Amino acid sequence: MLTIERITDRYPHLAQLVGSGSFFALGNHHVLITQRGAFDSCRVYLWLTLEETADLTVSTARDRILGDEKLFGTFDDSVKEIIAAAYEVDININNSTLDLRPLYTLPHGHSWNHHAGVTLVGDAAHLMLPNGEGVNSAMWDSLLLSRELVKAYTTSPSNIDVxxxxxPLLSQFEAxxxxxxxxxxxxxxxxxxxxxxxxxxxxFSTLFNVSSG
Structure with a gap:
């Protein structure tokens, strides 16, 4: 992930291109997604379809991503300019680090043996890719867990410990x-x-058009 700070001041034409919400550029089995953030910022996410052992380092990433026809080399110049601008602002100006990492997920329906007194929530329980609802699910897990904790504490008879x-509440919560x-x-x-x-x-655009009616 990279961030273009003050995108409207620095790159008004790119700010107009990506709009005020999310922007997608898809092709060649790669994805660029931008999201507008606080203080006129623009987050830039690149999803690349590569072998995990692909030789892509921070020092070579920009030129390879923009120039390699197997990556973003054949994309429209405006899309490549978003990547170049993000790299310039976040890496060269802000001295940030470019995170190059594979993405993993747990099998859907993954479960574990219940153990008294301990449980899992969020990514530990159901790791998803970023296009899923991982953060929302983690917060929802935590809310439901808190309700079970309160229930156990408030309904426990004096002769039975919490x-x-x-x-049994945790066991059902996990299921x-x-x-x-x-x-x-x-x-x-x-x-x-x-x-x-x-x-x-x-x-993808057809899917959105159908969803919006």
């Missing part, structure tokens, strides 16, 4: 979040497949 009351995360993960996979299809730009 941990004993909590254990519920696994089921919910599986549905969300399958939806994320559907969108991901559309984003990386051979004719992804057309397929």
């Amino acid at each position: 941990q004993t009351m909590l254990d 519920d979040i696994v089921t919910r995360a599986q549905k969300i993960g399958l939806k994320a996979d559907f969108l991901l497949d559309k984003m990386f299809e051979d004719d992804a730009a057309y397929v």
Whole structure:
């Protein structure tokens, strides 16, 4: 991820291109996504389809991404300018570090053996790719878990300790979040497949047009 700070001042034509929300450029099994942020910033995300062992280093990333026809070399100049601008502002001016890392996910429906007194939430329970609802799911997990903790504490009879009351609640909580995360993960996979299809730009735009009626 890279950030273009003060994009309207620095690159007004790019600010107009990406708009006030999200912007997608899809093709060649790669994806560029931008999101407008606070203080007139623009976050830039690049998803590259590469072998995990691909020799792409921070020092060579910019030129390879922009020049290699197997990456973004055949994209429109305006899209490549977004990448170049993000690299210039975030790396050369702000001295930030370009994160080059593979993306992983847990199998949808992944579960674990229940152990009394401990549980999992968020990525530890159901790691998803960034196009999913990982953060939202983690917050929802935490809210539901807090309710179970309160329930165990407030309903525990004086002769039964809270941990004993909590254990079956945790077990059911885990089963519920696994089921919910599986549905969300399958939806994320559907969108991901559309984003990386051979004719992804057309397929994805058609999907949005149908969804918007």
